[in-house]
Structures are given as C-alpha cells and as structure tokens.
Amino acid sequence: xxxxxxxxxxxxxxxxxxxxxxxxxxxxxxxxxxxxxxxxxxxxxxxxxxxxxxxxxxxxxxxxxxxxxxxxxxxxxxxxxxxxxxxxxxxxxxxxxxxxxxxxxxxxxxxxxxxxxxxxxxxxxxxxxxxxxxxxxxxxxxxxxxxxxxxxxxxxxxxxxxxxxxxxxxxxxxxxxxxxxxxxxxxxxxxxxxxxxxxxxxxxxxxxxxxxxxxxxxxxxxxxxxxxxxxxxxxxxxxxxxxxxxxxxxxxxxxxxxxxxxxxxxxxxxxxxxxxxx
Numbered sequence: 001x002x003x004x005x006x007x008x009x010x011x012x013x014x015x016x017x018x019x020x021x022x023x024x025x026x027x028x029x030x031x032x033x034x035x036x037x038x039x040x041x042x043x044x045x046x047x048x049x050x051x052x053x054x055x056x057x058x059x060x061x062x063x064x065x066x067x068x069x070x071x072x073x074x075x076x077x078x079x080x081x082x083x084x085x086x087x088x089x090x091x092x093x094x095x096x097x098x099x100x101x102x103x104x105x106x107x108x109x110x111x112x113x114x115x116x117x118x119x120x121x122x123x124x125x126x127x128x129x130x131x132x133x134x135x136x137x138x139x140x141x142x143x144x145x146x147x148x149x150x151x152x153x154x155x156x157x158x159x160x161x162x163x164x165x166x167x168x169x170x171x172x173x174x175x176x177x178x179x180x181x182x183x184x185x186x187x188x189x190x191x192x193x194x195x196x197x198x199x200x201x202x203x204x205x206x207x208x209x210x211x212x213x214x215x216x217x218x219x220x221x222x223x224x225x226x227x228x229x230x231x232x233x234x235x236x237x238x239x240x241x242x243x244x245x246x247x248x249x250x251x252x253x254x255x256x257x258x259x260x261x262x263x264x265x266x267x268x269x270x271x272x273x274x275x276x277x278x
Contacts, residue, residue: 046099055079057100060090062115062158071163084131084173085110086166090158092117111169115162122158123148123165134177135169142181143168184244192236192249193256199231200257204264232257 049057055075056068063071075086087104089096089112096103106112112126123144127135146152147165156164172178206224207217236257240249 045094045096046103048094048096049099049103055086055104056088057096057103058088058090059094059096060092060115060117060158062090062117062162064159067159067163071166075166078170082173083109084170086169087112088115088162088166089113090115090162113162113165113169115158117153117158120150121145121148122153122161131173135172139172139178139181146181146185180239180242182243184240184246184249188239188243189249192239193253195231196236196253197256197260199228199236200260200262201264202228202231203257204261204266207261207265208268 048059054072056063056072058068071088075088079085085104085107087100087106087110089100091114095116100106100112104110104112106126106128108128108130110126110128111131114124114126115122116124121144125140125144127140143165147161147168153161168181168183171182202224203221206228207221209215209217210220232253236253237250240253
C-alpha cells in the first residue's frame with residue numbers, strides 16, 4: 001500500500017512537471033506565431049501605389065491599359081457629378097494594404113472594389129457608411145455572387161467582372177438605391193419560370209371540380225392560394241420586376257403559370273376523353 005501511494009505521488013509530480021513544460025512551450029510557440037503573423041494583418045506598402053492620382057490601382061493587371069484609362073476617366077466624371085467615389089484595387093501576390101485608405105482619402109461616400117483571384121470569389125467591397133445606407137447588405141452579397149464567382153470569371157474574364165460590377169453600383173447610386181442588382185441573368189430567369197410553372201400546376205390541381213355540376217373549384221383554389229401565390233408572385237414575378245423593366249420575361253412567366261394551370265386542370269378531362277385500350 002505504501003509503495004502504491006509513493007508511486008502515485010511520483011506520477012502526480014511527473015505529470016505536473018510535464019504539464020508545466022508543455023504549457024511553457026505552448027506559450028512560446030503562440031508568441032512566436034503572433035510575432036510572425038502580426039505584420040500580415042497590419043500590412044502597409046505605399047511604395048506599390050502610383051505617384052499620380054488615379055482611381056485604378058491594377059497590380060494584378062486584370063484590366064488592359066485602355067480599359068484602365070477609360071474607367072479612370074469615367075470614375076472621375078462620376079465623382080465630379082454625384083460625389084460618390086468608386087475606386088478599384090486589383091491584387092494577387094502584392095498588396096498595398098492599408099496605404100490605399102490614405103492614398104484615396106476614403107470617406108463615407110467611398111466604395112472600394114478589391115479584386116483578388118486567390119480566393120473562391122474574386123470580388124470584395126469596402127463600403128462607406130453613406131453608401132451602405134443607400135445600398136443594403138443584400139445588394140452587395142448579390143453583386144459579389146453574380147459577378148465574382150468562378151463561373152462568371154471563367155466565361156467573361158476578370159475585367160468584365162470588375163467593369164459590370166462597377167456599372168451596377170453606378171446605376172443604383174444614380175437612382176438613389178436599388179432593392180436588387182440590376183439585370184436578369186438567364187439562369188435566374190429560368191429559375192423564376194420554373195417556379196411560375198409549378199405555381200400554375202398547383203393552381204390547376206387545386207381548382208379541379210370535385211362535385212358533379214361544378215366547373216371550377218374556386219374554394220380550393222383560394223385555400224391553396226398562399227402556396228401557388230408564393231411560387232408565382234414572390235419567386236416568379238418578384239425577382240423579375242425588381243431587376244428589369246423588360247416585358248418579355250414577365251410575359252413568359254405569366255404564360256408558364258397559365259400553361260401549368262391549364263395542363264393540371266385539363267389532364268383528368270383529357271384522360272377520360274381518351275381511355276386506354278385493354
């Protein structure tokens with residue numbers, strides 16, 4: 001028993017010593033990593049910035065010289081007309097860091113577009129308080145996902161991702177705000193057409209007559225109106241109306257709703273009129 005207690009005390013002392021040494025090594029390692037990582041978070045390299053005023057700092061060469069020149073002149077005109085400061089920084093293996101804030105004198109009416117192809121999405125935005133009040137967070141999220149995704153960049157190029165994103169920002173700033181990013185991509189319109197058609201199918205199924213002599217079950221159609229109305233209006237017409245003023249996608253979605261409703265409503269009648277042969 002005494003030997004067991006002695007071994008137990010030795011084990012506890014040895015455990016404390018090893019634990020203390022491990023703690024010391026952990027503190028030293030953490031401190032060394034902090035010393036190495038600290039300059040990365042506060043990186044400041046003003047020598048990478050040009051020696052003349054410009055709204056474009058294209059370190060990654062995402063724009064051609066002609067594109068950068070035209071875009072720089074256009075952003076200068078926009079700032080003179082409206083007071084909004086749009087700036088573009090492209091970077092890859094080099095970045096000026098926080099030096100761009102002093103270089104561009106970033107304020108509440110500034111929007112900084114940062115294009116960096118090292119991540120999954122190349123676009124990031126630094127938005128001033130005044131611009132953030134005009135264009136809410138959902139706008140910037142949609143703008144980033146629409147033009148900064150890898151599929152768009154692969155198909156259109158980094159230059160078009162930057163140019164079209166800036167064009168959308170300018171359009172909405174001139175209008176005094178947008179609920180969504182202007183423009184309706186084909187993929188998004190197809191999704192709204194599908195939801196409109198599904199809403200029509202649900203409407204047609206709900207409005208089938210269930211009693212002899214009835215031509216239209218409006219009570220059931222009204223009962224299911226939250227479902228088909230959400231699919232047709234909220235997810236079908238809503239995204240189209242807030243993104244474009246063209247009538248063609250609206251007419252097509254209405255036609256999809258009507259076609260789905262007619263097919264679902266007339267399917268039992270057509271099946272009774274054409275019985276299958278046995």
